[in-house]
Amino acid sequence: MQITAHPLYKEKEMLISQLVDYFFSSGDMIVEGSRNTIKSNDLDGEVVNIKFFQKPGLFKSIIYSFFRSTKAKRSYDYANYLLEHDIPTPLPVAYIENYNSLGLLQDSFYICQQIDYDFTIRELIHNPLFPERNNILEQFAAFTYKMHESKVNFLDHSPGNTLIVKKGEGDYDFYLIDLNRMKFERMSIEKRMDNFKKMWLSKTMVKVIAKAYSKLSGHPEAQLHQILLDKTKAFKGKITRKKYLKRKAGLMK
Missing domain, CATH: 3.30.200 (Phosphorylase Kinase; domain 1)
Structure with missing residues (x-):
């Protein structure tokens, strides 16, 4: 040992x-x-x-x-x-x-x-009426932007891997977990948007995050929105196809 x-x-x-x-x-x-x-x-x-x-x-x-x-x-x-x-x-x-x-x-x-957290991004995905949802997403976008500026490409940036702690009214802290898959590199804006794809974002969430990230990065909101929307759609389609093929293979056994 x-x-x-x-x-x-x-x-x-x-x-x-x-x-x-x-x-x-x-x-x-x-x-x-x-x-x-x-x-x-x-x-x-x-x-x-x-x-x-x-x-x-x-x-x-x-x-x-x-x-x-x-x-x-x-x-x-x-x-x-x-x-x-x-x-x-x-x-x-x-x-x-x-x-x-x-x-x-x-x-x-x-x-x-151990972090005693209140919720994860997963709750925001499943509940469009989650209290302060847009505010939390904006702060999450800022948290991710800071991560990207520190040259952190978190390859497992998914709904359950960010713990969220409510500090006070309208104020939240975010904690990364499940850390063993990362790259440390300068990231293009396309790669930065690609880093959000595993979040399984809805169209509304994509819009909120693109707008918040645009303000921080200086990149046009419309550009970020389109890239993020395309990356999210492609990822969802890939996962859906995998699940379909897996079910089909199981039925053929």
């Missing part, structure tokens, strides 16, 4: 490793997926989230062991990058990597502080 802890948690490495040792028998389940599992647990009186990345196949195990950072390490490093650039994300506590006797990755864990 190799553990890397944030300087603020260096003295708690033993407690962190114990949480990982008892990951499967303690804690509260948050997400139980086929590949990754997330639980919350107590770390010396503080609630933290622990994400377990399952053992990769042999090929990926070799890649992660010798050529590329593990998902846990990337999550930790990217969280630190975001915070250094004043982009909110749960504070990274530590990451742990387990290797076998051949030096191949077995599994890994990422631990971060």
